Amino acid sequence: MNTIELLEKIKENLLKRRSAIAEKMIQGRVTDFNSYHKDVGIGIGLDVSCNIIDETLTKLNEGDE
Numbered sequence: 001m002n003t004i005e006l007l008e009k010i011k012e013n014l015l016k017r018r019s020a021i022a023e024k025m026i027q028g029r030v031t032d033f034n035s036y037h038k039d040v041g042i043g044i045g046l047d048v049s050c051n052i053i054d055e056t057l058t059k060l061n062e063g064d065e
Contacts, residue, residue: 004060011053018046 001009021039030036 004057007053007057007060011050014046014049014053018043018050021046 021043024030025036025039030039
């Protein structure tokens with residue numbers, strides 16, 4: 001597995017985790033406001049991580065040209 005494949009797999013796993021958090025929130029399985037606040041923060045962190053991976057992949061692809 002090369003670097004690009006690894007980054008894509010990591011991003012896929014991050015997006016799965018974000019989807020799981022969103023599903024939990026939609027289904028009303030958040031126990032209290034603090035849990036909700038924590039899940040929102042984790043979701044934002046996962047989005048930022050995916051954006052960083054996208055930027056890294058772009059830079060790697062530009063380096064190949």
